[in-house]
Amino acid sequence: MLRLIGQRLLQSAVTVAILSFAAYALIGLMPGDPIDLAIAGDPRLSAEDAARLRALHGLDQPLVSRYLAWAAGALQGQFGFSRLFAAPAHEVLGNALLNSLALLLPTTILSALIGVSLGILAARRPRGALDYAVNAIAFAGISMPSFWLGILLIILFAVTLGWLPAGGPPDRPGLAAWLSHLALPGLTLTVLGLASYARQTRAAMIDALRNLYIRTARAKGAPERRVILNHALPNASIPIITVAGLDFATLVSGALIVEAVFAWPGMGKLIYDAILGNDYNLALLALMLTAIVTLLANLLADLAQLAIDPRIRS
Template sequence: MTRFILRRVGQALIVLLVMSFVIYSLIGLMPGDPIDVMIASNPGATPEVVAHLRAIYGLDQPIMLRYWYWLVAALQGDFGFSRTHSQPVLEVLGPALLQTCKLMFASFILSVLLAFALGVAAALKPGGIIDNIVSLFAFAGISVPVFWLALVMILVFAVQLHWFPASGISTVGDGGFNDYLRHLVMPVTTLALANTGHFTRFVRAAMIETLRMDHVRTARAKGAGEGRIVMIHALRNAMIPVVTVMALSFGSLFSGALITETMFAQPGMGKMIYDAILGNDFNLALTGLLFATLVTLLSNLVADLAYGWLDPRISL
């Protein structure tokens, strides 16, 4: 187990190194740079001043050399300075990461619980009424655009019923724990519903396949109860293919919740990366994308470890 984890961590570091160069190169190829933005706000700058600024920031050097200087500084914990926020990158990244973690964990747990409950209920009687209702809900969740779902949530629960605030993370003058939870309800629900349909389809398909296997028929022949068959004999085996999908979705939530964060004015990782790219804030965009890559790699590692726990026959 230890050798496997160390080997996978080594592979993850290699992938992270390669991705850092790829992302750095792609960002470097984008039109414009921080100096161009500065010139746009100060059109009277002379070519000599522009050349001097490029030399100060190292933008007159080859991209390989610039990448090497960035990598050496990053390995020492210095990820640069955010131009748009006028702060070190890590100080800007921290609050956005914390907000995304709250949204992600809450929505992920809610969507997983709903998906397993609905998927198992649908798989017990394929083609029945419950299966048709669950399938309709799942297809609706997959098909409905996230921005439309967010707008409906705001219109119904914020504008019409006044149950929850429409946006933000706290009410001015309040900022208490209950107030903070009220601001999380709608974005968490939107993210959860957007993922539940996708997860439910996989849980249903895996459970139907598992319930038809020989060991389940043998358990029924021995007189095992339906609850024991589902929870002990079927669900654990059905989780193996589902874990892969959930692990990949877990990683993408760190940078892929841009629409939800924008609609509900949540200052998370997705919106931060998007704003950094639009504002030519290269250091912040690069660090945010690399962190999203790291989370995806760690999610895959957790999924591999979960395989061995779910099925001891799987060798790490």
């Protein structure tokens, strides 16, 4: 187990290094740079001023040299300043990360709980009325565009009924204000997220309930609840853990489309704005954090699968 963890961590470190260089190169190859944007914002800057600023910030150096300088600073915990927000990049990232966690953490938990419960109920009576209903909900959730569902919820609850705000962060402190602003984007993400859990759980549970050990447990008089939760669900949890690992990674990458629809200042919108605004430091820090958390989430999912099903080790 320790050897596997060590190998995966080494592979993750190499992957992060490659991704960081690729991201830096792609952002660096975008037309224009921060100095060009500064010139566009202040026509009084001359060509000599632009050249001096590029030399001051190292933008006149080759791409590889600039990347190595950035990587050396990042390894020392120096992530630079955000040009768009005129603040340290890690502070700007921290605020957006908290906003994304406030939105995505409860919706991820709710999606998993509701989706797994619906999948179990559907698997108990395949081809029954409840099974068809769960399948319909799952297909609708997978097929429905997030922006379309978000707009429909805004029209219904914000415009027509006037019960909830249409979007944006709360303009006053207090738990009630936060919950009211999180309700619509949270409902959107929950409906869309539970579909994957429901489908994966239903398929895995149907296969698990057909095994001989389930018949044996029932023949011994085990209660149905114990058969489902103690015997079938652990053996059907491999695909569920895979979906959960992917969802865990989105906690720091944000949900760009939903955040854009509801004007929520989370990680998805921050990464989008940073890349389009040529904010090198902020964009790279956000992308590297997303990559690291994604790799760690995959590692944790694999370790959980090994702990549940020892047959995977062979």
